Amino acid sequence: MRRTGAQIVWEMLKREDVEVVFGIPGGAIMHTYHPRQDYGVHHVLMRHEQAAGHAADGYARVSGRVGVAMATSGPGATNLVTGIATAAIDSSPMVCITGQVHTSLIGSDAFQETDITGVTLPITKHNYLVTDVGELADTIREAFYVARSGRPGPVLVDLPKDVQIAETDFVPPTDGLELPGYHPQERGDAELVSRAADLVNEAEHPVVLAGQGVLMSGATDLLRRFVEKTQTPVTLTLLGKGGFPESHPLALGMMGMHGEAFVNRAIQEADLLLAFGMRFDDRVTGTLETYAPDARKVHVDLDPAELNKIVEVDVPIEGDLRRVLEQLLPLVDPADRQLWLEQIEDWRGETERRDVLNRAENGRLTGPQVVDAIYRQTGGEAIVVTDVGQHQMWAAQYYSLDHPRRLVTSGGLGTMGFGLPAAIGAQVAAPDREVWAVVGDGGFQMTLHELATAIQEDLPVRIAVCNNGYLGMVRQWQEMFYGGRYESTQLLNPDFVKLAEAYGVRGWRAGDPEEARVAVAEARAHPGPALIEFQVVQEGEEGNVYPMVPAGAALHDMIRRPVKQAA
Amino acid sequence: MDRTLVAWVEDKPGVLNRVASLFRQRAFNIESLTVGHTQEPGVSRMTIVVDGERTDTEKVVQNLYKLVNVIKVEDVTEEPNVMRDLALIKVGASNGTRSEVMQIVETFRARVVDVGLETLTVEVTGTAEKINGLVEVLQPFGVAEMVRTGRVAMTRG
Numbered sequence: 001m002r003r004t005g006a007q008i009v010w011e012m013l014k015r016e017d018v019e020v021v022f023g024i025p026g027g028a029i030m031h032t033y034h035p036r037q038d039y040g041v042h043h044v045l046m047r048h049e050q051a052a053g054h055a056a057d058g059y060a061r062v063s064g065r066v067g068v069a070m071a072t073s074g075p076g077a078t079n080l081v082t083g084i085a086t087a088a089i090d091s092s093p094m095v096c097i098t099g100q101v102h103t104s105l106i107g108s109d110a111f112q113e114t115d116i117t118g119v120t121l122p123i124t125k126h127n128y129l130v131t132d133v134g135e136l137a138d139t140i141r142e143a144f145y146v147a148r149s150g151r152p153g154p155v156l157v158d159l160p161k162d163v164q165i166a167e168t169d170f171v172p173p174t175d176g177l178e179l180p181g182y183h184p185q186e187r188g189d190a191e192l193v194s195r196a197a198d199l200v201n202e203a204e205h206p207v208v209l210a211g212q213g214v215l216m217s218g219a220t221d222l223l224r225r226f227v228e229k230t231q232t233p234v235t236l237t238l239l240g241k242g243g244f245p246e247s248h249p250l251a252l253g254m255m256g257m258h259g260e261a262f263v264n265r266a267i268q269e270a271d272l273l274l275a276f277g278m279r280f281d282d283r284v285t286g287t288l289e290t291y292a293p294d295a296r297k298v299h300v301d302l303d304p305a306e307l308n309k310i311v312e313v314d315v316p317i318e319g320d321l322r323r324v325l326e327q328l329l330p331l332v333d334p335a336d337r338q339l340w341l342e343q344i345e346d347w348r349g350e351t352e353r354r355d356v357l358n359r360a361e362n363g364r365l366t367g368p369q370v371v372d373a374i375y376r377q378t379g380g381e382a383i384v385v386t387d388v389g390q391h392q393m394w395a396a397q398y399y400s401l402d403h404p405r406r407l408v409t410s411g412g413l414g415t416m417g418f419g420l421p422a423a424i425g426a427q428v429a430a431p432d433r434e435v436w437a438v439v440g441d442g443g444f445q446m447t448l449h450e451l452a453t454a455i456q457e458d459l460p461v462r463i464a465v466c467n468n469g470y471l472g473m474v475r476q477w478q479e480m481f482y483g484g485r486y487e488s489t490q491l492l493n494p495d496f497v498k499l500a501e502a503y504g505v506r507g508w509r510a511g512d513p514e515e516a517r518v519a520v521a522e523a524r525a526h527p528g529p530a531l532i533e534f535q536v537v538q539e540g541e542e543g544n545v546y547p548m549v550p551a552g553a554a555l556h557d558m559i560r561r562p563v564k565q566a567a
Numbered sequence: 568m569d570r571t572l573v574a575w576v577e578d579k580p581g582v583l584n585r586v587a588s589l590f591r592q593r594a595f596n597i598e599s600l601t602v603g604h605t606q607e608p609g610v611s612r613m614t615i616v617v618d619g620e621r622t623d624t625e626k627v628v629q630n631l632y633k634l635v636n637v638i639k640v641e642d643v644t645e646e647p648n649v650m651r652d653l654a655l656i657k658v659g660a661s662n663g664t665r666s667e668v669m670q671i672v673e674t675f676r677a678r679v680v681d682v683g684l685e686t687l688t689v690e691v692t693g694t695a696e697k698i699n700g701l702v703e704v705l706q707p708f709g710v711a712e713m714v715r716t717g718r719v720a721m722t723r724g
Binding site for chain 2: 117118121122125126129146179180181182303304305307308309
């Protein structure tokens with residue numbers, strides 16, 4: 001059958017089971033948009049292409065499917081760049097389809113021409129410039145395969161205008177893909193797996209470091225069986241949250257810069273670290289010279305380039321975590337590590353007492369109280385999407401998760417502005433689930449125009465703006481390490497409630513813990529999108545994220561929460 | 568010490584750019600990179616010489632494999648192999664020195680490929696050491712211009 005390039009795009013998206021595309025049309029991609037309705041694929045019209053990238057990313061992280069973003073050439077494509085870089089460093093599967101100028105004009109600095117395959121080379125898993133409509137179907141199929149297989153990531157397909165217009169005989173491709181150099185390894189090397197099992201069986205003080213790989217490989221149940229059999233406590237990276245139930249007796253919580261001190265201490269004093277689908281980011285190791293000095297280390301990762309990249313390990317295993325755990329489970333002995341677990345409980349010690357939530361309320365509202373109000377009222381069952389900064393860490397610390405794919409956050413790139421558009425993507429992926437975007441006043445203002453998208457798409461996203469009138473995390477560093485000079489971090493903000501209402505979003509304001517609880521309850525009862533501006537403590541002890549490993553310090557060398565005498 | 572890698576890559580647009588971009592992105596130090604066709608249509612072959620002191624070759628190999636178009640990578644440094652560089656050297660040669668230069672060229676089993684009024688152009692193939700040696704002895708005659716291809720390598724047998 002004769003099809004234009006534009007039609008082939010949708011033919012192939014349908015074959016990849018794509019239900020929704022996030023994007024903005026423009027001169028060089030409108031031809032591709034034109035036949036969309038004939039194919040029944042939903043399009044979410046965003047207000048900025050960066051948001052389209054984040055929405056596709058959020059959709060992917062919640063659904064486990066490939067997110068799709070579409071944009072025109074030039075500025076449309078360059079606006080996608082932050083979304084692509086965010087997805088790349090967090091291994092989120094995404095396909096971006098961009099328009100390009102006519103092939104005869106490529107390289108001539110034509111109107112809205114950007115060499116987007118060149119620009120995105122280092123931030124895509126792979127990218128394509130399609131110059132022949134005959135290759136379009138195979139290219140799109142390959143793009144989806146590459147995006148979701150192995151270590152997932154963003155793939156960009158650049159489509160010149162004439163390729164979109166050209167007609168060809170479309171034969172749905174059925175034969176195998178021709179990728180002679182692309183073979184993600186699934187099973188772990190048997191000898192290495194057996195050496196890992198020996199280390200587990202010999203260890204007295206093991207700790208599992210579970211990362212996002214647990215979620216991506218669908219290894220949550222196997223991980224639970226493994227640690228229950230071996231009685232190994234589990235710590236999570238930020239992106240690993242949800243990979244192991246935090247209510248489980250073996251769950252220690254989040255590790256790293258803003259993890260609890262006893263968790264980091266357990267890592268530092270362990271004799272075996274089992275790093276499962278994580279990559280030893282500098283935010284989780286502290287300074288490397290003193291990182292877990294007595295521990296032997298096993299690292300399982302799908303991407304061999306991650307093995308021995310940051311931390312030299314004793315047993316590096318390339319493979320899909322689920323397959324490797326299947327291999328490992330029968331080789332490990334049931335163990336009793338009561339003494340080790342008691343030791344960790346002992347270290348946990350006064351953590352509870354230091355917790356701000358266990359202090360008497362004093363009328364001031366703090367970030368942890370905001371997250372806690374949402375946590376309690378949603379029973380920990382909501383999908384929480386964060387922006388980047390203090391509120392992100394409070395969300396990670398105070399929104400405990402028992403299920404995978406319920407926390408969406410920009411971990412690796414730390415992209416401010418991610419929260420609202422990613423929450424839109426998350427809500428599209430899970431229309432029947434409550435979605436909360438927890439954002440700060442700084443990051444929210446980078447993409448708040450997406451309130452219009454939420455209204456236009458009738459998406460009941462709940463938005464919690466933790467407003468402290470500062471770029472809070474930077475301000476906290478200035479308070480702690482720069483002598484309290486708040487250089488360029490104070491924000492003169494708009495009235496967020498009025499702003500929300502201008503978009504047609506119902507707004508609330510809360511300035512103390514009781515108002516916060518009421519506002520959360522009312523926002524939850526409201527059917528449409530809702531925004532609550534929480535006026536939280538601006539600075540000082542109650543305005544900071546604790547505990548904290550200062551930059552360049554050892555993991556166990558933490559700034560703890562100050563202990564207050566009971567008032 | 569430098570290490571020699573051979574990479575087989577799909578002959579697709581931009582593949583050289585992908586490899587070069589990777590080296591820049593990961594701050595790998597390379598000495599030379601050559602690329603050309605192989606006996607197999609659609610497959611190109613790169614010889615990459617890595618500064619083994621400053622760059623972890625294993626990491627280079629692992630990162631090359633992350634590129635979808637890279638088919639196979641081998642570190643051939645420790646293998647029995649043939650490694651060759653080709654150089655064209657334009658060297659000063661007046662009536663008085665011409666025969667001396669020709670003698671040196673012959674000793675190094677190089678060839679004169681062009682003769683000018685004041686210069687000779689010499690083509691030499693061999694290991695990097697051999698070419699360095701020739702350049703050194705030609706230096707006193709005045710090397711006006713030189714170009715080297717960078718190393719190509721193949722394992723023996």
